[in-house]
Amino acid sequence: xxxxxxxxTKGSNEIATVRxxxxxxxxxxxxxxxxxxxxxxxxxxxxxEGIISERDIVKxxxxxxxxxxxxxxxxxxxxxxxxCTGEERSQTLLQRMTAGRFRHMxxxxxxxxxxxxxxxxxxxxxxxxxxxxxTALEDMVKGF
Ligand code: AMP
Numbered sequence: 001x002x003x004x005x006x007x008x009t010k011g012s013n014e015i016a017t018v019r020x021x022x023x024x025x026x027x028x029x030x031x032x033x034x035x036x037x038x039x040x041x042x043x044x045x046x047x048x049e050g051i052i053s054e055r056d057i058v059k060x061x062x063x064x065x066x067x068x069x070x071x072x073x074x075x076x077x078x079x080x081x082x083x084c085t086g087e088e089r090s091q092t093l094l095q096r097m098t099a100g101r102f103r104h105m106x107x108x109x110x111x112x113x114x115x116x117x118x119x120x121x122x123x124x125x126x127x128x129x130x131x132x133x134x135t136a137l138e139d140m141v142k143g144f
Contacts, residue, residue, distance in 0.1 A: 003093065003107055004086035006125045007115045015106075015116055017042040020049050020074040024060065027052050027073050037118065038104040041077045046112045050077035051104060083108045084117075090129070093122050 007013060016039045018027045030039055031054060038053035056076045060068040068076075083106045084093055097103060103119040 001090050001125065001129055002086060003084055003088045003090070003115075003117065006090060006117060006121060007086070007107065009125060010115075010117075010121055013115050015040060015045060015113060017045050018052065018073055019043060020072065020077070022073050023069065024052075024057055024071050024073060024076055025069040027076075028057060028069065031057075038116075040081075040106050040113065040116060041073055042113070048081050048083065048106055048108070048113055050074070050079045051081050051106070052077040053102070053104060081106060083113075085109065086114065090122050090126050093117065094119070094126065097122070 016030055016034045016036055018030055018039045018041055020041050020043070027039060031037065038051055040048055041050035041052055042048055050073075052073050056078065057068070060071065060076045064071070082096065082100060082102070084096070086107060086109060093105060097105060097119050105117050106113050107115040107117060
């Protein structure tokens, strides 16, 4: 199934973004408020400058202690962000996230970001998909 289909089942297409000149403290507040593990760093909600995840924040706190919270997001974020398009399939997405050791993937169409998927969204979708396939096969065997 495609990324677009997974985004549709998610219901909300809200994209949590933070500006590069915001403080890490502000990014932490956003992650806590939205109950998410990463935010896309963007000046306008559509273009991608980077991504900041809880892992980046933990690494920075380990290095700088509480001072890490006053640093700008730009000093902590990952700049080289891997993205996907709506046509990509869930299996490919899981392979890319596993190989790259990250759990968040912004979805882009042209130059604009249209959503973000977490590995949890993709795994949930794949499990539902496999469950449907299993039920269909069982029904076939039973002669329905
Ligand atoms: P995560 O597993 O998503 O919490 O992120 C682990 C590390 O990968 C952090 O350094 C993130 O900034 C980075 N990261 C997260 N998502 C992506 C992505 N789509 N492309 C590149 N790096 C990412």
